Amino acid sequence: MTAYCSENTMITVNDLQFEKYIPAAEIHQCVANVAAKINQDYAGKQPVLIAILNGSFVFAADLVRLLTIEHEIHFAKFSSYEGTESTGAVRQLIGVDLDLTGRDVIIVEDIIDTGTTMYNLMPKIRQMGVHSLELCTLLLKPGKLQVPLDIKYCAKEIPNAFILGYGLDYDNLGRNYPDIYVVKQ
Ligand code: IMP
Numbered sequence: 467m468t469a470y471c472s473e474n475t476m477i478t479v480n481d482l483q484f485e486k487y488i489p490a491a492e493i494h495q496c497v498a499n500v501a502a503k504i505n506q507d508y509a510g511k512q513p514v515l516i517a518i519l520n521g522s523f524v525f526a527a528d529l530v531r532l533l534t535i536e537h538e539i540h541f542a543k544f545s546s547y548e549g550t551e552s553t554g555a556v557r558q559l560i561g562v563d564l565d566l567t568g569r570d571v572i573i574v575e576d577i578i579d580t581g582t583t584m585y586n587l588m589p590k591i592r593q594m595g596v597h598s599l600e601l602c603t604l605l606l607k608p609g610k611l612q613v614p615l616d617i618k619y620c621a622k623e624i625p626n627a628f629i630l631g632y633g634l635d636y637d638n639l640g641r642n643y644p645d646i647y648v649v650k651q
Pocket residue numbers: 521575576577578579580581582583584627628629630634635636
């Protein structure tokens with residue numbers, strides 16, 4: 467259960483080796499670009515951002531500090547498991563106990579892979595009487611997407627590979643790295 471950082475571009479987390487893939491400076495530029503779009507699109511509004519835990523906590527923290535518009539940030543988790551089996555569906559939202567009626571809501575996600583998670587979550591939020599609902603993700607793997615998903619804000623598209631760092635984990639490790647790493651083939 468070790469996560470350790472070697473001097474430069476390689477890290478080992480549990481049984482896997484990862485190499486540096488997106489340096490922190492590039493991530494921050496991508497985040498700044500998304501923040502600028504949100505600042506423009508929501509000028510004069512007061513959106514509610516809902517960051518999906520755990521993975522999006524680093525992205526959300528950087529994003530909100532680049533927002534100049536008035537906004538709220540909340541955090542939500544959801545359970546998609548029945549016993550030890552994933553149902554593939556969102557069963558229960560945990561933490562969205564605020565009144566979203568008439569609000570402009572932006573879901574903040576770390577990464578969209580197959581899209582199943584967001585495909586199941588978005589209708590649940592929409593049912594809460596929101597005025598508008600948009601999706602903002604740090605990363606998207608377009609080659610893996612299996613469902614139709616309207617993604618208004620995407621900071622960066624990446625190929626089909628497993629990554630970690632900047633909030634993203636492998637077996638709950640590696641979220642702390644400021645850079646993003648890709649698994650070594
Ligand atoms: P989806 O439902 O297939 O789109 O999966 C989305 C979730 O899977 C993300 O919120 C992440 O928690 C996790 N995930 C997908 N790809 C990766 C990855 O490359 N690294 C770490 N977590 C990932």
